[in-house]
Amino acid sequence: xxxxxxxxxxxxxxxxxxSGHAVVMDGNGGKTGPSPxxxxxxxxxxxxxxxxxxxxxxxxxxxxxxxxxxxxxxxxTAPRVFTHINIHFEVSGQDLDENVVANVAxxxxxxxxxxxxxxxxxxxxxxxxxIIALR
Numbered sequence: 001x002x003x004x005x006x007x008x009x010x011x012x013x014x015x016x017x018x019s020g021h022a023v024v025m026d027g028n029g030g031k032t033g034p035s036p037x038x039x040x041x042x043x044x045x046x047x048x049x050x051x052x053x054x055x056x057x058x059x060x061x062x063x064x065x066x067x068x069x070x071x072x073x074x075x076x077t078a079p080r081v082f083t084h085i086n087i088h089f090e091v092s093g094q095d096l097d098e099n100v101v102a103n104v105a106x107x108x109x110x111x112x113x114x115x116x117x118x119x120x121x122x123x124x125x126x127x128x129x130x131i132i133a134l135r
Contacts, residue, residue: 015039037074040119041085045070047115048087048108048127055104062094064134084124087116092132105129 005015011027024033034042045068056063066089073084089105109116109127116125 037080037082040082040115041070041072044085044113044115044119045087048113049089051108051112052089052091052104055107056091056093056096056100059097059100059104061096061100063091063096064094065092065132066090082119082123084126085116085119086126086128089127089129090132091129092134094134096131098131101129101131 002018003015005013005025007013008024012032013025013027014022015025016022023039025036025039026033027035029035030038049066049068052066052068053063056066069088069090071086071088072082074080074082087105087109089101091101105127109120109125119125
């Protein structure tokens with residue numbers, strides 16, 4: 001896997017993935033795009049959400065939606081690395097089995113999510129989940 005990041009102006013950069021997708025990153029507090037640290041956080045949420053959906057579908061659960069809400073704590077001084085990340089999964093579906101939801105959420109952070117496992121080597125990674133009732 002490869003990527004390229006080009007400086008645009010000030011602290012604004014454009015990152016392009018090997019698959020040809022581009023994103024603007026702003027190292028100046030995220031004024032014109034997500035900051036690089038926000039991109040890392042979104043990558044963790046995206047990667048773990050893939051695992052949750054895949055796990056639920058593999059377990060033949062009728063899942064209709066999944067929202068990963070991520071919260072963090074960071075060091076106050078440079079380098080301002082994450083010290084804690086929590087991913088809260090809001091999962092909706094029909095007759096979802098709580099044990100299956102709990103298991104796939106835990107397995108994502110502990111076994112499968114490449115991004116979370118890389119981050120987890122140096123920080124505390126936690127998760128929580130809830131099933132959202134359909135109306």
